[in-house]
Amino acid sequence: xxxxxxxxxxxxxxxxxxxxxxxxxxxxxxxxxxxxxxxxxxxxxxxxxxxxxxxxxxxxxxxxxxxxxxxxxxxxxxxxxxxxxxxxxxxxxxxxxxxxxxxxxxxxxxxxxxxxxxxxxxxxxxxxxxxxxxxxxxxxxxxxxxxxxxxxxxxxxxxxxxxxxxxxxxxxxxxxxxxxxxxxxxxxxxxxxxxxxxxxxxxxxxxxxxxxxxxxxxxxxxxxxxxxxxxxxxxxxxxxxxxxxxxxxxxxxxxxxxxxxxxxxxxxxxxxxxxxxxxxxxxxxxxxxxxxxx
Numbered sequence: 001x002x003x004x005x006x007x008x009x010x011x012x013x014x015x016x017x018x019x020x021x022x023x024x025x026x027x028x029x030x031x032x033x034x035x036x037x038x039x040x041x042x043x044x045x046x047x048x049x050x051x052x053x054x055x056x057x058x059x060x061x062x063x064x065x066x067x068x069x070x071x072x073x074x075x076x077x078x079x080x081x082x083x084x085x086x087x088x089x090x091x092x093x094x095x096x097x098x099x100x101x102x103x104x105x106x107x108x109x110x111x112x113x114x115x116x117x118x119x120x121x122x123x124x125x126x127x128x129x130x131x132x133x134x135x136x137x138x139x140x141x142x143x144x145x146x147x148x149x150x151x152x153x154x155x156x157x158x159x160x161x162x163x164x165x166x167x168x169x170x171x172x173x174x175x176x177x178x179x180x181x182x183x184x185x186x187x188x189x190x191x192x193x194x195x196x197x198x199x200x201x202x203x204x205x206x207x208x209x210x211x212x213x214x215x216x217x218x219x220x221x222x223x224x225x226x227x228x229x230x231x232x233x234x235x236x237x238x239x240x241x242x243x244x245x246x247x248x249x250x251x252x253x254x255x256x257x258x259x260x261x262x263x264x265x266x267x268x269x270x271x272x273x274x275x276x277x278x279x280x281x282x283x284x285x286x287x288x289x290x291x292x293x294x
Contacts, residue, residue: 065093068100079093
């Protein structure tokens, strides 16, 4: 992994520190670099990261996947501003959700449907958690608002030539915990839940996600039904997730699993936001702002 500067200024050589789930400081990724954006120093860090992502990776004429979440919303708004200012031209957006489509339409970004799009040059998105070193991400933990689809979001990300996740530092972890959402057919969800429970026996619990009310293993009287007609089973890990790639491979082998929230993509970049600045962690050697990779 290589971390590179997120600033147009010459690279800073100070390290970005991260805190483990136990509260103890741990070493940053190899050659991690922390820099702030001098031209936008008063902007909130998440907004700076969103602007950096648009300025660094999006060029005129691109087809761009538009992510879902707070940071993605900021990036969509800023992308619209750049189009109106004439800084960027001939951009077509491919939304990952109804929410991102609505925000893009309000921002004046021309849109194409993900199912009819043959090429996506670049995509940005939020992530619920990202695994250190591999940059494998989990999406879909948050409540799915009307019209959101893990299938659509993953399709856009996987179709893109390059993706960037914009996240806060607490979501960039070595020791992963929490849940992985799994999409299943509604009709036989309980049989699949039992199969998943056996698959991760002793390491996870499997609950059907409710649309309202309190969560319970059965999803209550009103379970989530996605726009694609699926239930969401949350595989809630009760012990640390040692390897997200292995979890994804295990889920892929279950015949009746439609999809899941693990995204593994190369090349991939994480733009990581902390109170002290923005760091860029890349899955491959790269150049940023004309300076060699650090």
